[in-house]
Amino acid sequence: QVQFVESGGGLVQPGGSLRLSCAASGFTFPFSTLVIEWYRQAPGKGRELVATIGSIESTTDYVESVKGRFTGSRDNAKNTVFLQMNNLRVEDTAVYYCKTGTTWGQGTQVTVSS
Numbered sequence: 001q002v003q004f005v006e007s008g009g010g011l012v013q014p015g016g017s018l019r020l021s022c023a024a025s026g027f028t029f030p031f032s033t034l035v036i037e038w039y040r041q042a043p044g045k046g047r048e049l050v051a052t053i054g055s056i057e058s059t060t061d062y063v064e065s066v067k068g069r070f071t072g073s074r075d076n077a078k079n080t081v082f083l084q085m086n087n088l089r090v091e092d093t094a095v096y097y098c099k100t101g102t103t104w105g106q107g108t109q110v111t112v113s114s
Contacts, residue, residue: 004023018110024081
């Protein structure tokens, strides 16, 4: 059974940093071939694509609002992707999910507040 488990969320002050992890299991094909997306959903809003981590050379792409602050990466040996979030803002508060195809993780809460 394909599964994603996110971790690393928490409460942080504006300007702080968090590193999210998304560990994958249950795939029948190489994790390295998967394009992994990070989404977030703020209270009362729809899910927003934040970052895409490609399968080829781990290329990355980001929504404009997080460019220069968030960095996606992957460790294929550990079947894990990461989202390093720096200079966090109040508006980054959301539940963060990783996704590939139709498989979603359960999400991890990120709260940015003073």
